[in-house]
Amino acid sequence: MTVNASSDSTAKNVGLVSLKVANGEKSESSTEKSTPEAGTPKSEAEEKDLALKDAPTGSISDVKSLYQGPEDNQGRAQWVDKYPEDAEEAAENEETDKYALIARKKKCFDGRRKFDIDSIIVHSPDLKEILGRVFKSYPGVSCELHRLIFSAPFEQFVHRWTEFTAELESAKPGRAKEHLELLHSILKEELRDTIKALEDYVVHGIITYQHLWVIFQPGAVVYITQGGTPRAMSFCSGHYTKTNCGPCYQLSLEAVGWGGSSFGRSTEYINIYSWSGTRPIKDLHALPLSLHPDEEAIRSSLIQRGRKYESLAGYHFKSYNGVALSWDSRDKLVPLTVTGRIIIDTQAFGTFNPHRAETYDELEECDYTMSDPPSTKKTATNDYSNEEMPSNMSLTDFAHLICKATLLGYSMKLKKWLCFFINNIGEIEWNDHAFDTLVLPDDTKDLLHGFVASQVESQNSFDDVIQGKGKGIIMLLSGPPGVGKTLTAESVAESMHIPLYTMSAGDLGIEPYEVENALQDILEMVAKWKAILLLDECDVFLEARTANDLERNRLVSIFLRTLEYYEGILFLTTNRVSNMDSAFQSRIHISMAYPNLTATSRRQIWANFLNLSSQKSEISEADLDSLAEISLNGRQIKNILKTSFLISARKKMPLKREFIETVLAIEGRRPDA
Numbered sequence: 215m216t217v218n219a220s221s222d223s224t225a226k227n228v229g230l231v232s233l234k235v236a237n238g239e240k241s242e243s244s245t246e247k248s249t250p251e252a253g254t255p256k257s258e259a260e261e262k263d264l265a266l267k268d269a270p271t272g273s274i275s276d277v278k279s280l281y282q283g284p285e286d287n288q289g290r291a292q293w294v295d296k297y298p299e300d301a302e303e304a305a306e307n308e309e310t311d312k313y314a315l316i317a318r319k320k321k322c323f324d325g326r327r328k329f330d331i332d333s334i335i336v337h338s339p340d341l342k343e344i345l346g347r348v349f350k351s352y353p354g355v356s357c358e359l360h361r362l363i364f365s366a367p368f369e370q371f372v373h374r375w376t377e378f379t380a381e382l383e384s385a386k387p388g389r390a391k392e393h394l395e396l397l398h399s400i401l402k403e404e405l406r407d408t409i410k411a412l413e414d415y416v417v418h419g420i421i422t423y424q425h426l427w428v429i430f431q432p433g434a435v436v437y438i439t440q441g442g443t444p445r446a447m448s449f450c451s452g453h454y455t456k457t458n459c460g461p462c463y464q465l466s467l468e469a470v471g472w473g474g475s476s477f478g479r480s481t482e483y484i485n486i487y488s489w490s491g492t493r494p495i496k497d498l499h500a501l502p503l504s505l506h507p508d509e510e511a512i513r514s515s516l517i518q519r520g521r522k523y524e525s526l527a528g529y530h531f532k533s534y535n536g537v538a539l540s541w542d543s544r545d546k547l548v549p550l551t552v553t554g555r556i557i558i559d560t561q562a563f564g565t566f567n568p569h570r571a572e573t574y575d576e577l578e579e580c581d582y583t584m585s586d587p588p589s590t591k592k593t594a595t596n597d598y599s600n601e602e603m604p605s606n607m608s609l610t611d612f613a614h615l616i617c618k619a620t621l622l623g624y625s626m627k628l629k630k631w632l633c634f635f636i637n638n639i640g641e642i643e644w645n646d647h648a649f650d651t652l653v654l655p656d657d658t659k660d661l662l663h664g665f666v667a668s669q670v671e672s673q674n675s676f677d678d679v680i681q682g683k684g685k686g687i688i689m690l691l692s693g694p695p696g697v698g699k700t701l702t703a704e705s706v707a708e709s710m711h712i713p714l715y716t717m718s719a720g721d722l723g724i725e726p727y728e729v730e731n732a733l734q735d736i737l738e739m740v741a742k743w744k745a746i747l748l749l750d751e752c753d754v755f756l757e758a759r760t761a762n763d764l765e766r767n768r769l770v771s772i773f774l775r776t777l778e779y780y781e782g783i784l785f786l787t788t789n790r791v792s793n794m795d796s797a798f799q800s801r802i803h804i805s806m807a808y809p810n811l812t813a814t815s816r817r818q819i820w821a822n823f824l825n826l827s828s829q830k831s832e833i834s835e836a837d838l839d840s841l842a843e844i845s846l847n848g849r850q851i852k853n854i855l856k857t858s859f860l861i862s863a864r865k866k867m868p869l870k871r872e873f874i875e876t877v878l879a880i881e882g883r884r885p886d887a
Contacts, residue, residue: 306335314338314393317400331404334397336362340390341397348377353432353451371401372408373431416505420492426463427452429495429502435615436467437503437512438484441537441549443619443635445469446503446516447482461488465500470520470582470609471574471618472527474561477582477609478574480618513615520614523636526621529743530558531713536638539620540630541570547633554627555642556634557713557743563622566735567631572622582613624739626713629721642711649709651822653698653815653848658806662689665804666706666746666783686741686780688801691787693808696847702806703748703785713745726768733776741782748785777801816851817842823855830868837871844878854878 266274280293281301310316314337319329336342346357355370356362364370371378382398385391412428415421421429430436434449447467455464462485471480484500495505503509526532538552564571577583609617620633652659665687691699700716707714717736722729740747777784778801786802811819817838824831846854858873 311337314341315396315400331366331400333363333365334368334400336364336397338390338393341393344381344385344390344394348374348381351433366404367408368401368405369427372405372412372428375405375409415495419495419505421495421498422492423463423488423490426486427454429505430465431502435503436465436484436500437506438467438500440619441539443637444512444516445619446512447616449502450481457485459485459487462486463488467500468616469618470577470613470616471572472523472560472621473572473574474564476574477524477527477577477613479577479582480572480574516617517611517614519619519636520609520611520617522639523617523621524609524614526558526636526639528559529561531642531711531743532556532558533640533642534625534634534638535640536635538625538635538638539633545570550632552625552628552632552634554625555713556623556625556632556639558621558623558634558639559743560622562624562739562742563631566739570631577613582610583607626715644711645708649705651826652702652705653811653818653822654702662702662804662806663706663709665689667710686777686782686784687803688777688780688784688786689804689806690798690802691785691806691808693789694810694847695789696849697808697811698848699787699808700748700750701848703746703787707746713740713743714748715740715743715745716748716750718750726772729769730772730776733773737776737780737782741780744782746783746785748787750787751789774798774801811847813842816844816846819848819851820855823852824869827855827859827869829859829862832868832870833874834871837874841874854881 280295281298283292283294285291316335318332320332322330342357349355382394430449430452435446436449438445447469450466450468452465465484467482468479495501534556535553537549539547540550542548620635623634624631722732820838820841854877857877861873862869
């Protein structure tokens with residue numbers, strides 16, 4: 215059988231097409247469609263081009279290399295597929311890997327030398343082992359890497375130069391010491407100016423902005439003052455950057471704080487802005503504590519404050535006097551003077567202010583915490599109980615040193631969530647005789663005190679058919695103004711050393727949805743804190759519903775529904791008990807009616823207020839008998855005495871009967887003849 219050239223070519227093309235199909239490539243239906251002239255042989259390049267033309271995207275199992283072309287006059291370059299003729303072989307290869315060190319150098323243009331070292335590559339295993347000790351715990355350095363690279367300005371060696379030279383001095387003769395000497399000789403020349411400058415700066419206590427980085431070593435304790443409050447934090451890293459306020463060196467710092475359920479680490483950023491010339495290190499906004507002239511005193515003070523911070527973790531009822539921090543309309547912290555009683559509770563803060571809650575990373579036990587002996591195991595207060603902490607860990611002195619200066623909580627007086635400074639938090643001075651001065655029959659006071667105490671101790675022991683319903687206790691105090699209704703709730707809370715949250719209708723808003731949200735938050739807070747809630751002058755919520763006032767009816771309904779699930783102690787005071795909605799009757803556990811004050815009651819009130827004052831008084835028993843006959847309520851008696859004491863202070867004399875009569879005359883009241 216004879217086969218001519220034409221038939222060979224056709225067979226070859228058919229084979230190529232078959233190969234394409236077998237490889238999943240697209241092919242023409244006939245050889246005539248894929249060639250310029252049917253029967254004309256094609257070169258290998260033409261067949262390759264034909265295969266590429268018809269191949270689907272991403273179907274060719276190969277790598278295509280592109281090379282950066284020459285730059286134009288604007289510094290732009292195109293990627294091309296032509297291999298550059300001037301390309302040189304890579305400098306690093308199997309031969310260079312045999313050297314202990316590789317120093318990569320670049321041209322120097324400052325006129326002092328020809329080349330600067332751009333980076334150093336360490337190959338020597340012996341040298342890597344030594345450097346592992348030098349840079350132990352240094353962030354960002356892992357000496358176990360096969361390709362260990364250090365880049366200029368070699369800040370790691372600047373910060374650990376003492377440790378590095380100590381290793382050289384203690385090294386035994388051998389290959390490891392030879393390699394160490396090689397590295398030392400390179401770095402000594404390269405870092406000569408920087409290390410000399412660092413030594414000069416430390417000796418003279420000054421620094422330049424350009425060399426600011428040399429005094430901040432990772433792990434060092436940084437001392438700063440924020441708003442007049444000293445703080446210390448652990449230095450993590452730093453870098454030069456630009457902000458809207460200008461160039462600065464930005465420090466990334468780490469502090470220890472309480473997150474609501476455990477202690478953790480938080481990151482903060484501090485900027486040191488540029489300046490010209492030199493500046494005393496002690497005058498910097500932030501500086502290493504080791505370079506501060508009062509290092510020991512500052513360290514001792516901050517550790518002591520940190521211990522107080524740790525003791526205040528969880529829930530605490532305290533007193534406060536000083537500046538605190540509040541959030542403005544832009545959510546920025548601004549100073550605010552605060553006095554009175556406060557609740558320290560980071561957990562509750564996060565519940566009611568989730569957008570302002572602080573977040574923390576887990577602490578590393580070795581640096582920040584230590585195990586307590588079993589006898590000193592702490593109890594937790596963050597869960598409002600006396601249950602034990604999840605673990606018997608306490609903070610180390612280093613953690614105390616870098617503890618935050620503030621804790622989150624609530625001002626009972628201002629009714630605001632605030633950020634409180636630790637140094638301004640103190641213990642409450644309780645008035646344990648307040649309940650004794652209450653003008654009520656002794657058996658009534660005993661019953662009232664015992665009832666509240668029992669509810670506090672067994673708050674969660676009784677429940678309704680519906681879980682969580684009916685756990686609270688509600689007491690209604692009714693009567694005319696100034697007979698001691700509000701004082702009753704205040705005295706009970708004072709004698710039991712528990713918080714009292716005083717609320718009026720104005721604190722809840724006007725719109726029904728505002729009232730419901732505010733009331734739910736307040737009731738939840740008060741129940742968590744095991745506080746007494748006093749809703750003073752609550753007539754708007756207790757008044758009987760009518761068919762004409764639908765908006766007020768909604769408020770009463772919301773109040774009734776919310777009280778069903780309240781789990782704490784609630785005192786309600788009203789002057790108009792006769793107009794109370796009937797639905798409240800079934801929700802009130804104790805109702806106490808206060809009559810108008812008698813002469814005997816008024817005399818006791820006069821005597822109580824006189825005894826409470828620190829100013830001297832010349833009011834006799836006969837004067838008290840006479841004053842008791844004047845028809846006044848308790849609040850009026852207090853106001854009259856307050857004004858009379860101001861007159862006596864102005865005259866620098868003890869309080870006399872004539873001062874009281876002067877005030878009574880102004881108000882149109884005189885003792886009965």
